[in-house]
Amino acid sequence: METVLSSLIDQTFPSIEANTEVLNGVSDILIWGGATVGELEVVGQVGVNVGKRLIGRPAKAFAGNPHITVLGKVGEYEQYADKLSAKYFHIADDVWNRMSRAERWAANKAFLDEAVASGQTFELSHPVSNIAEESGFFRDELVNLKSLGYELSEDGTQMVRLGPLPNP
Amino acid sequence: MMTKSETLAAVVKLPKAFYEMHTISPHDLLVASGYYENFEKISVEDIHQFLRTHIEEIGYWFRFSEDKRASGGWLIEAAADGEFEVRLVRGGAPKHRFSSREMACAYFIKNELEWIREN
Numbered sequence: 001m002e003t004v005l006s007s008l009i010d011q012t013f014p015s016i017e018a019n020t021e022v023l024n025g026v027s028d029i030l031i032w033g034g035a036t037v038g039e040l041e042v043v044g045q046v047g048v049n050v051g052k053r054l055i056g057r058p059a060k061a062f063a064g065n066p067h068i069t070v071l072g073k074v075g076e077y078e079q080y081a082d083k084l085s086a087k088y089f090h091i092a093d094d095v096w097n098r099m100s101r102a103e104r105w106a107a108n109k110a111f112l113d114e115a116v117a118s119g120q121t122f123e124l125s126h127p128v129s130n131i132a133e134e135s136g137f138f139r140d141e142l143v144n145l146k147s148l149g150y151e152l153s154e155d156g157t158q159m160v161r162l163g164p165l166p167n168p
Numbered sequence: 169m170m171t172k173s174e175t176l177a178a179v180v181k182l183p184k185a186f187y188e189m190h191t192i193s194p195h196d197l198l199v200a201s202g203y204y205e206n207f208e209k210i211s212v213e214d215i216h217q218f219l220r221t222h223i224e225e226i227g228y229w230f231r232f233s234e235d236k237r238a239s240g241g242w243l244i245e246a247a248a249d250g251e252f253e254v255r256l257v258r259g260g261a262p263k264h265r266f267s268s269r270e271m272a273c274a275y276f277i278k279n280e281l282e283w284i285r286e287n
């Protein structure tokens with residue numbers, strides 16, 4: 001468990017020189033919504049940056065729909081995910097404000113990659129007719145999924161896989 | 169120590185710096201701007217006046233808002249009727265509606281800066 005968390009934190013926060021350790025029972029700081037990293041199902045708390053010290057704890061079991069991940073824009077995607085009891089990418093406020101653009105995308109991409117590897121269905125919080133007309137991280141997420149073999153569904157409400165799962 | 173005008177320029181240009189520099193966080197940019205020393209001197213109207221002559225910054229703030237993947241703070245969005253809405257990402261607070269894009273953005277900026285400062 002500790003190795004998995006250390007690897008995840010190193011991958012996500014390369015700019016932080018972390019003295020990483022795993023402590024049970026640490027209060028929520030960094031929330032990583034619903035990823036599975038190695039043998040660790042990460043749906044709750046992963047890590048906290050206290051100065052240069054990172055602390056994490058194992059996640060609790062995910063009580064919602066484990067097969068659906070919701071993507072979209074702020075103000076929409078969280079509510080839609082709640083409605084579907086689905087997973088979504090989310091980071092605690094104080095950690096989010098201390099992440100660079102590169103760190104934010106690294107965390108976002110890691111979440112997407114794990115969702116792809118576990119065969120998630122990707123629901124979009126609003127219909128998309130053309131990925132190129134979207135903007136920001138949401139467009140980056142859709143472009144990333146497209147590079148992994150996904151396409152927009154006909155009604156634009158999902159990203160669906162056209163082929164088999166990519167090799168691990 | 170940064171002057172009020174220096175801090176005002178730095179905070180309004182915060183998201184542009186954030187997106188262009190890649191490796192620095194909003195928190196660190198806010199610290200470098202002098203906002204923590206000058207936050208009480210920077211008003212929504214100050215930001216509005218600055219934005220009127222730097223409208224190119226507004227697009228960066230809209231992207232900064234839509235890219236958020238945290239549940240705190242504020243968001244700004246264009247409404248279907250052509251007005252602009254500023255509201256908390258989560259919570260029961262009412263939406264604040266503006267006919268002016270610049271005024272909506274100024275209101276969003278001040279509230280978002282305060283959220284970053286307090287977090």
